[in-house]
Every structure is written in C-alpha cells, then in structure tokens.
Amino acid sequence: MSRTFGMIKPDAVERGLTGKILARIEEAGFKIVGLKKMKLSLEDAQKFYAVHSARPFFGELTEFMSRSAIVAVVLEADNAFTKWRDLMGATNPAQADAGTIRKEFALSIGENSVHGSDSEENAAIEIAFFFNQFELV
Structure with missing residues (x-):
C-alpha cells in the first residue's frame, strides 16, 4: 500500500x-x-504552489485556490499515485478520458475540480504541508 495527496479544489x-x-x-x-x-x-x-512561482499563471492559480474552501485528502491504495492520476484524468478536461473526475466535473483547464501530486516524492511533501502524523489514520 502507498499514499498520495489529493485535493478537491x-x-x-x-x-x-x-x-x-x-x-x-x-x-x-x-x-x-x-x-x-x-x-x-x-x-x-x-x-503550496511555489514550484510554479515563475510561471505566468501563478497569480491566477493562487487567487483561485484561496478564494474559498478546499478539501485536502490523503489516499491509500496499491500504487496510489498512478491510480489517483488515472482517476483524476488529464489536466485539461477536454482531453480527459470518459469516466474520470475531471471529464465529469471540471469547468475548464484552470477550474478542473481536483489536484493530485505530480510525483511520489511531491506527494510526501504535499501530505506534510496539510497534515501532521496524528491526523492520518
């Protein structure tokens, strides 16, 4: 079993x-x-999004992510990272496969409903950003 980080945007x-x-x-x-x-x-x-600070969308992204509530989740499964990336679907919902969360719920490439860590290493960093060890069961 492994863990990954997800967020409902x-x-x-x-x-x-x-x-x-x-x-x-x-x-x-x-x-x-x-x-x-x-x-x-x-x-x-x-x-949280400091890795993107030099990108042109950084300001828009951080304004969006701070405008209202999010739900942070830690997910556990066999091969959790890959399994979560597959369930989310492509960042651009127009390119996401049928049956994925982004295909079904996303409004646009910017408002795409969910976030997932982009690597197993970043999953550990992102989990630690939101949760301490006593909050994970």
Whole structure:
C-alpha cells in the first residue's frame, strides 16, 4: 500500500461536489486516511504552489485556490499515485478520458475540480504541508 495527496479544489467545493468526488474516490478502491476541509490564505496558496512561482499563471492559480474552501485528502491504495492520476484524468478536461473526475466535473483547464501530486516524492511533501502524523489514520 502507498499514499498520495489529493485535493478537491474551490470550484468543485463551491458547486457542492465534495460528496460525489469522495464517493468516486472510495468506489475506485482508495482508503481515505486523511481528510480536511479548509480555506487557504493567499500566502498559503503561494507557498503550496511555489514550484510554479515563475510561471505566468501563478497569480491566477493562487487567487483561485484561496478564494474559498478546499478539501485536502490523503489516499491509500496499491500504487496510489498512478491510480489517483488515472482517476483524476488529464489536466485539461477536454482531453480527459470518459469516466474520470475531471471529464465529469471540471469547468475548464484552470477550474478542473481536483489536484493530485505530480510525483511520489511531491506527494510526501504535499501530505506534510496539510497534515501532521496524528491526523492520518
């Protein structure tokens, strides 16, 4: 079993999709070992996405991620990283496969409903950003 980090983004939380997305996650065989609803400050969003600070979309991304609540999740499964990336679908929902979360729920490439770590190494960093060891069961 391995773990990865996921997030339900503001666009999905605002539209009341948290329960549907969590159900899809569990139906796909993940165990949710960490779950937290919170609102990121702009500064926290900038810290979380610091790897993108030189990219032209950084300001828009961090404003979006701090506009309302997110739901942070830690997922456990065999090959969790790859399995979560597959369930999310392509970043651009127009290119996402049928049956993926982004194909079904995303509004656009920017408001694509969910986040997933881009590597197993970053999953550990992102989990530690949002959760301490006592919050993971």
